[in-house]
Amino acid sequence: MADSIKTYTVVIYTENSIGLLSQIANVFTRRNLNILSLSAGESAEEGSYHITVVTDGTERNVRGAALLVEKRVDVIRVDYYTDSEIVYKELAMYKVPTKSLLESGSMEKLLSGHQAKIVDINKKFTVIQKTGTAEDTSALLEDLKDYGICEFIRSGRIAVSKQWNAEEAE
Amino acid sequence: MEQNNLITGAEALLKALVDEGVDTIFGYPGGQIMPVYDKLYYYGDRLRHILVRHEQGAIHAAQGYARANGRTGVVMVTSGPGATNVVTGIADAMADSTPVVVLTGQVSVAALGTDAFQEADVIGITSAITKWNHQIRHADEIAESVAKAFYIAGNGRPGPVLLDITKDAQNELVEYSYRHCTGIRTYNPYPEPSDADIERAVELIDSAQRPFVVFGQGITISHAEKELAAFLTKGDIPAGATMLGLSALPSDFPLYEGMIGMHGNIAPNVKTNECDVLIAVGMRFDDRVTGKVSEYARQAKIIHIDIDKCEIGKIIQPEVGICGDAREVLTRITAKMRKASHREWIGSFDECRQAEQQLVIEPELRPDGGHIRMGEVVDMVAKVTGNKAIVITDVGQNQLIAARYSRYSGQGRSFITSGGLGTMGFGIPAAIGAKTACPDRPVCLFVGDGGTQMTIQEFGTVMQEGTGVKMVILNNNWLGNVRQWQELFFGGRYSQTRMLNPDYMGICRAYGIDSAVVEKREDLENAVRTMFEDNDRPYLLDVHVLEEGNVMPMVPPGKGISEIMINEKEWYKKNG
Numbered sequence: 001m002a003d004s005i006k007t008y009t010v011v012i013y014t015e016n017s018i019g020l021l022s023q024i025a026n027v028f029t030r031r032n033l034n035i036l037s038l039s040a041g042e043s044a045e046e047g048s049y050h051i052t053v054v055t056d057g058t059e060r061n062v063r064g065a066a067l068l069v070e071k072r073v074d075v076i077r078v079d080y081y082t083d084s085e086i087v088y089k090e091l092a093m094y095k096v097p098t099k100s101l102l103e104s105g106s107m108e109k110l111l112s113g114h115q116a117k118i119v120d121i122n123k124k125f126t127v128i129q130k131t132g133t134a135e136d137t138s139a140l141l142e143d144l145k146d147y148g149i150c151e152f153i154r155s156g157r158i159a160v161s162k163q164w165n166a167e168e169a170e
Numbered sequence: 171m172e173q174n175n176l177i178t179g180a181e182a183l184l185k186a187l188v189d190e191g192v193d194t195i196f197g198y199p200g201g202q203i204m205p206v207y208d209k210l211y212y213y214g215d216r217l218r219h220i221l222v223r224h225e226q227g228a229i230h231a232a233q234g235y236a237r238a239n240g241r242t243g244v245v246m247v248t249s250g251p252g253a254t255n256v257v258t259g260i261a262d263a264m265a266d267s268t269p270v271v272v273l274t275g276q277v278s279v280a281a282l283g284t285d286a287f288q289e290a291d292v293i294g295i296t297s298a299i300t301k302w303n304h305q306i307r308h309a310d311e312i313a314e315s316v317a318k319a320f321y322i323a324g325n326g327r328p329g330p331v332l333l334d335i336t337k338d339a340q341n342e343l344v345e346y347s348y349r350h351c352t353g354i355r356t357y358n359p360y361p362e363p364s365d366a367d368i369e370r371a372v373e374l375i376d377s378a379q380r381p382f383v384v385f386g387q388g389i390t391i392s393h394a395e396k397e398l399a400a401f402l403t404k405g406d407i408p409a410g411a412t413m414l415g416l417s418a419l420p421s422d423f424p425l426y427e428g429m430i431g432m433h434g435n436i437a438p439n440v441k442t443n444e445c446d447v448l449i450a451v452g453m454r455f456d457d458r459v460t461g462k463v464s465e466y467a468r469q470a471k472i473i474h475i476d477i478d479k480c481e482i483g484k485i486i487q488p489e490v491g492i493c494g495d496a497r498e499v500l501t502r503i504t505a506k507m508r509k510a511s512h513r514e515w516i517g518s519f520d521e522c523r524q525a526e527q528q529l530v531i532e533p534e535l536r537p538d539g540g541h542i543r544m545g546e547v548v549d550m551v552a553k554v555t556g557n558k559a560i561v562i563t564d565v566g567q568n569q570l571i572a573a574r575y576s577r578y579s580g581q582g583r584s585f586i587t588s589g590g591l592g593t594m595g596f597g598i599p600a601a602i603g604a605k606t607a608c609p610d611r612p613v614c615l616f617v618g619d620g621g622t623q624m625t626i627q628e629f630g631t632v633m634q635e636g637t638g639v640k641m642v643i644l645n646n647n648w649l650g651n652v653r654q655w656q657e658l659f660f661g662g663r664y665s666q667t668r669m670l671n672p673d674y675m676g677i678c679r680a681y682g683i684d685s686a687v688v689e690k691r692e693d694l695e696n697a698v699r700t701m702f703e704d705n706d707r708p709y710l711l712d713v714h715v716l717e718e719g720n721v722m723p724m725v726p727p728g729k730g731i732s733e734i735m736i737n738e739k740e741w742y743k744k745n746g
């Protein structure tokens with residue numbers, strides 16, 4: 001249904017152009033689409049960048065926004081996907097008191113159960129890192145609450161499509 | 171001092187404009203653009219600068235210039251308030267796909283972002299209303315940026331481009347060389363439709379019993395006037411124009427059925443909802459064209475041809491969407507389609523046309539006495555100029571009535587109006603721009619008393635430049651269009667629409683512009699003839715028209731396009 005609201009991942013390939021991010025954000029604002037997550041970085045092709053935006057909307061509205069973004073002269077291409085069409089991940093980091101982790105005795109089980117790992121540790125706090133979907137990282141957050149979370153931070157989503165385009169692979 | 175072959179960025183900018191073929195700049199100086207104005211002192215022989223009286227005048231004049239001759243208009247203003255004063259016109263140019271390049275001065279690079287004197291975030295302010303904008307921080311970017319600006323403004327779907335030029339870039343020395351831009355990696359202005367798309371369109375057109383074409387400014391922009399006529403003739407397909415499509419076909423073209431939309435002609439609006447195949451070319455299904463979208467051409471299979479991919483499926487989902495240049499697409503379709511005849515279908519337009527003639531047009535153009543009606547004035551201008559004038563309008567009743575009753579003899583680019591944004595105040599400066607672009611043609615502006623006063627300061631430009639514009643005020647002592655809506659949809663509560671007028675002849679006298687007032691019907695023809703006697707002489711005619719005249723027919727807001735009021739009380743009904 002073109003009118004039902006779904007989560008869409010919009011992947012934008014651009015020239016590195018000053019101010020483009022605000023133009024892209026403007027398009028989403030004009031179309032009343034909430035940006036749920038955003039990430040930006042250099043792409044495989046030198047000199048070009050990709051911006052990944054997650055938003056909830058109707059297919060029609062998201063398509064309209066994608067076309068408007070693609071219309072910007074400095075934008076190379078825009079694709080948009082539903083969750084089932086992509087492999088997507090985000091990165092989360094959790095800062096937890098080291099003392100409570102050690103005292104619990106169940107830390108290792110917890111981390112391996114969530115496929116999370118420790119990336120920094122000192123006497124005061126431990127930083128745990130996990131990649132996964134928003135549900136995955138939220139589940140770990142839930143479990144870590146018993147230990148007393150000091151800080152939790154989540155990146156924007158990045159995604160690759162499940163389509164296999166032979167030409168692209170060349 | 172300039173050494174060897176080094177010149178300042180300011181001069182490089184002017185050289186680049188000359189290399190781009192620019193002959194006219196509409197502008198207004200100020201602190202942060204002074205280095206460029208200083209160099210302009212020596213470029214008067216190559217670049218004509220028209221000093222306006224307000225920067226809004228500069229941008230609308232550049233729009234009028236661009237729309238009258240198809241070349242990119244150029245505006246030059248200072249930073250801060252100079253730049254913010256052109257914002258309305260930039261939005262207008264964006265809405266009406268008008269190629270203009272706006273050059274704004276900007277504070278020095280070191281002062282950017284510090285709230286320096288006359289610093290405004292012009293890039294931020296204009297990014298949503300320009301096709302492209304760019305801040306130039308160093309002189310060595312100037313030539314390339316100018317080339318890119320003109321390429322982007324004028325190609326594909328045209329639009330406004332803004333270059334924000336810092337003081338540093340103006341003052342630095344640079345070695346100048348210019349290369350035209352012939353393409354940009356990330357931008358394909360002319361998408362190539364596939365043969366399969368063309369084939370599907372041809373199949374639909376060949377199978378149609380009741381085909382109908384609606385066309386817009388895309389025809390003018392892609393120079394497809396002849397191709398449209400050939401397509402219509404081969405397919406024997408009647409056609410209606412959007413307001414911005416007016417004058418692309420001569421008014422007496424046999425298959426031309428008039429204007430579509432809110433105040434359009436009855437026949438093309440009614441037939442939009444009766445045709446079996448609707449072919450939309452170079453138009454974007456604006457809500458003033460479609461009325462209530464869910465009741466628009468429901469019965470028809472739709473082919474939508476537009477160069478802007480965003481437009482296809484934005485409002486109306488077509489059966490066949492073709493993203494491409496109107497001229498190319500029409501040429502390819504015409505070559506492949508069958509020659510056809512749809513005489514009976516075309517004959518069915520007569521009934522609507524006759525009803526409109528009798529119920530709306532006759533009472534407007536040939537009333538039994540009473541005050542002069544707006545339509546009579548427009549009709550008289552068409553008669554006196556032999557349908558040869560470039561008609562400019564402001565916004566409001568003057569615009570709608572001018573759109574309805576102007577006639578064109580086959581020269582395109584002859585109706586220039588602020589369609590998409592509907593900017594009051596557009597008219598006077600746009601007329602100056604159009605006359606500057608086409609000095610040999612009569613240029614006639616229709617403007618309301620409200621709109622006149624929005625950019626009346628440009629009388630000063632007319633005075634200084636001696637621009638031979640003919641300005642006709644349809645003076646009704648109201649903000650007429652709003653008053654009409656108040657009368658029809660707000661219970662006649664005339665809230666803040668009564669407007670007292672100055673003595674326009676007195677104002678014209680002060681500016682040295684010839685003028686006359688017309689109050690009586692019997693004086694109208696002579697007054698119009700006198701106005702057009704000397705093509706080079708600016709002239710203003712203040713015509714006192716029926717104060718509470720309404721523009722009819724009208725599709726009320728929110729109604730389907732075939733639900734048409736023919737006057738304040740009656741609706742159009744088929745067969746009586």
Ligand SMILES: Cc1ncc(C[n+]2csc(CCOP(=O)(O)OP(=O)(O)O)c2C)c(N)n1
Nearest residue numbers: 566567568592594618619620621649650651
């Ligand atoms: C800048 C701007 N402000 C307000 C409006 C809203 N508006 C549309 S038509 C109109 C009345 C125009 O009155 P006038 O210029 O006297 O022309 P008329 O309709 O009487 O021909 C107004 C206020 C507008 N289109 N543009």
